Amino acid sequence: MKHVIAGALCSSLLLLAGCNETTTAAETSTEQPKAEMKTQKTALASGIDQANMDNNVRPQDDFYLYVNGGWLASNPIPGDKTAIGSFYDLRDKSDEDVKVIIEELAASKDLKKGTDEQKVADLFNSFMDEAKINELGVKPIEPILAEISALENKDDLSVFFAKSQKMGLDSPIYFYVSVDAKNSSRYAGHVWHSGLGLPDRDYYFKEEERFVQMRADYVAHVAKMFELAGQENPQQAAESIMALETKMAKLHWTRVQTRDSEARYNLKKTAELNELTDAVNWSAWLKELGADNQADIIINQPDFVEGFGKIVAETDMATWKTFLNWQVIGGFASYLNDELAKQNFEFYGKNINGQQEQKPRWKRGVSLINGNLGEIISKVYVARHFTPEAKDRMTTLVENLRDAYGESIDSLEWMSDDTKKAARVKLAAFTPKIGYPDKWEDYSAIDINGETLVTNLISADQVGHAKAIEKLNGPIRDWEWHMTPQTVNAYYNPTVNEIVFPAAILQPPFFNMAADDAVNYGGIGAVIGHEMGHGFDDQGSKYDADGNLKNWWTEQDLAEFKVRSEQLVAQYDGYQVFDDLNVNGKLTLGENIGDLSGLTIAYRAYKNSLNGEEAPVIDGLTGDQRFFMGYAQIWRGKRTEKAMRERVATDPHSPGHFRAIGSLSNMNEFYEAYGIKEGDAMYIAPEKRVKIW
Known part of the structure; x- marks a missing residue:
């Protein structure tokens, strides 16, 4: 669900989950004596x-x-992992420590509605309730699929690109808020290219046998997911999605190109966006995002946006609806019934990464809490373990x-x-x-109702998006x-x-x-x-x-x-x-x-x-x-x-x-x-x- 802009925000020691946007605070005091590390007893261990x-x-x-x-x-390497080692041992320990905290809350009775404790307990329990998730099947995403079905034209399409992002889904033109790299006293809106189901643009074009096979497997996977979701013509849908993604992949920058900070900085007046392409309704897109009062925006890959406009213009609405359906089905698959979740794992976990079995459900639940309500847990974690x-x-x-x-x-x-x-x-x-x-995240606006996992997650993502938009025209949050x-x-x-x-x-x-x-x-x-x-x-x-x-x-x-x-x-x-x-x-x-x-x-x-x-x-x-x-x-x-x-x-x-x-x-x-x-x-x-x- 959480979208990560690789290389756009920060450089991490290890690419585990990337450096994702959150709103928290930092301890920045460095007034400590320097002698402590300079005098030691040889009794210390090696x-x-x-x-x-x-x-x-x-x-x-x-x-x-x-x-x-x-x-x-x-x-x-255990069957439920793709990697082990020093980082991953500590990650396992952290998961175990967080699990204890979450389960203490999840076992609590009569938690007051709207409290942080209630939100953690109900979100975790809604993920762990497999029986209810299986009973619901694809019903949680049916209202979104119906909304896609009702789209009439390319203006509607532009609006839905923004709506889907607010729900935590992927979008070919992905909007995010970060510090303006040439004016670090302010935040700016940015556009990044996305929209691919395979890990990288090169997966769509390399002719080595494993890449050819992976492309065939991807089409089969998409078809199977459409079938499990009860969609019509799954094979035809999968082939059209692959064709559309391949067109977009041709426009994606390589990983090396996207590392270039100067090449990525392309400040445009919002009024000038139509010069890149008028196939996207920029006004409607920005309004839906809540960023329509911005005078400018930074386009990371302008030639992608220009080429994407041509793809928008040339692609009929039926194909776009099929693509959007895939974004919804694939994006929420891990939170729907066992059949969809397992098929999603078979391709992304086993086929791409060689993971032989899914992680235990509690570990996936811990990741879910960390990604959506993480700093509620952080308060207790720090008190106990640091x-x-x-x-x-x-x-x-x-x-x-x-x-x-x-x-x-x-x-x-x-x-x-x-x-x-x-x-x-x-x-x-x-x-x-x-x-x-030293200042913790405020989760008060998130509605975790304990009923539907998907709606709980959508609420968390919509609030996260709104908080990002709030940064625009505001002071730099150097405590974040x-x-x-x-x-x-x-x-x-x-x-x-x-x-x-x-x-x-x-x-x-x-x-x-x-x-x-x-x-x-x-x-x-x-x-x-x-x-x-x-x-x-x-x-x-x-x-x-x-x-x-x-x-x-x-x-x-x-x-x-x-x-x-x-x-x-x-x-x-x-x-x-x-x-x-x-x-x-x-x-x-x-x-x-x-x-x-x-x-x-x-x-x-x-x-x-x-x-x-x-x-x-x-x-x-x-x-x-x-x-x-x-x-x-x-x-x-x-x-x-x-x-x-x-x-x-x-x-x-x-x-x-x-x-x-x-x-x-x-x-x-x-x-x-x-x-x-x-x-x-x-x-x-x-x-x-x-x-x-």
Whole structure:
């Protein structure tokens, strides 16, 4: 239901659910003593689980397998998952913790109507009541299908594109509200292209056998869904949908193109939208969205909008109605009867991602609550699972990393003083948000009636849309978060220049309160550095200290930065995921810069924390060794082959194996810690090692 604009809002550490729009608040205080992380007792644990290692692998050949190979060999992927690992272990723990909170509320009797507790209980119970959902069948969506049937013309079509989005469904022209990248003092409306049922535009055109088969399977899936929903001519409907989506896919930008912040910024007067296409009734569309009083709008992919207008004009209403029916049936399938939900899983879960069985229903229910009423749960989650001591220690770590980043900027030989000065200004302006908000989301307008799951979800999405519209013409909500505290992730948001670390990621192996500094700097320190690094990656570096898309580089420094970035592209292009598939260095460039920067700066901060003293040897490991092992173990994980292929095609993050060895291979200090020499598999000649920040 929740639509995610990939790459449009923020850069996250891991693409789990993306950085979705929410309205919350942040703790931004960083006035904490910096001495806490600098004095330790050797009694602290190493934080390294040596049972996970594979000592048959030389660290000089593959450090990732050396640190994680034992775990990889002994942990099969369960049937209800497509991926397991460090992130996913914590995600499971978070789900379990949230489940306890939800079930306590769901078991409560006589909850007062309209309270947060009643809304959580009734939404969760309405999802868990399979008998009622099966009894209702497709009745919950019949009023929407009837409304589609009654559409008469292309003006009606434009209005319904907006209506469907407000209900939480997809739309080929997708509207969202975010900070104006060239005027960060205001919010603006934006348009993004969407409307595809397959994961990416390339799935519609690649001629390898698996893509040809997937297209055939998709048509069969759509036909089956139409049949289960009681629609006429299911095969004909599926074929027309595939044909229409293929036309739209030809106009979609590639994932690499959509990363380009400057190319995406196309500010248009709303009165000028007809110059792109007059086949869309822009006035009616904007009015239905509630954005008709806006003087301008940012079009991310203008050539898509122009081409889409031609598709609107050339496509008859019967075909559009069939397409809209598919958006409704497919969009709500997971919340309808078992037959539709299972068929939806068979294609998207099993066929595309290789997941053999659905997650237990309670886990899906937890995801539903987190996505719609998440911060009600957050209040209790934080009280139970995140201590003030953890926040204090994390705050100190962030400031130590900021200090180290500044030192690194000052030491760069390839950057001029003018650019260094501007970079320092941006670094000083970073706003850290740690753990949880201090102002919580208001869910009072959402009507959860305990009767129909679909109507409950529509209410939540309509309120969410209305809140987004309220931002227009209002002040910047610099207290707002885009992830709940129970989310295992972190992110950087360039237009407000903030780095955000939810409570749930601040646990081992990322952050271990019982462990020595080395593993924490290698784990959460590298995560902090990674998010700071996004402010200086190939796209984040285009934004100034105030969050404006504005160049602050000298021409020569920018050229040198691009040369070094291209070296990193070439390095990652060479990593082979499967015999027929390599990492896409251009797609993953921003995240790879974040990883390399994060590791480099975290190491500097760790060495600073020792105050010139030698680190203790713990479990036979030096401080440097524990630091690098702490880094490698946070990327521990494995995926089904199908899920990995889908990730490489669509995700701007490299697979974990290469996130580990790619950055390490560029660090001279890693070579010294493990005696890496020419001829070792991880060796890169000194002149070819990439140093950016």
